[in-house]
Amino acid sequence: MLKRYLFLKKQDQIKKENLHEKKKIFGTSIKRSSDYAQALMELGALICKPVSPNCKNCPLVKKCKSFKNKNFDLVKFKKKDKETFYKLNIYKKNNHYLLIKNNKFNFLKNLNIFPMEEVNNPKNFDKDLNLKMSNMSMNIKIEFKNKYNLNKNNYWIDPTKLQNYTLPTFTKKIVKFLESHK
């Protein structure tokens, strides 16, 4: 609704902190800030609807820049994915790869992934591949390891029989990457 009222069309105008600042046009009384917020939400839900704004019944019509410009398009911007970094440990035996049940990361919970660890704020991270997941851009470095400690959460998969396993797409993509870079 603010986007229309103020005719905001550029991404930097729509940053949260800018919008907080611009909300002040409705009043600066701290005591009434929750009333302003409520009024904004109701106007957005009942009058300035995304598809057909009801300008005829809008109390802000006189000062509304979208109404003045007769342009009601709402510009949507894709959120930038968060860059994350992981070291992936590959254990290989008799042409099988070792996977573990994920009880470490919030994504792909309880699903089978390669053993991996997150690297925070790395310098010169030399990634081997990049995969997108939800709002993450995952930079992955692959390291082959020899020693492994098997436990009940580990098991080996045959990369030529992926269809026999229940695996997340994330893991399948990594297997395919490994197989095509042998």
Ligand code: SF4
């Ligand atoms: S006048 Fe129309 S476009 Fe402007 S805020 Fe009101 S409903 Fe939205």
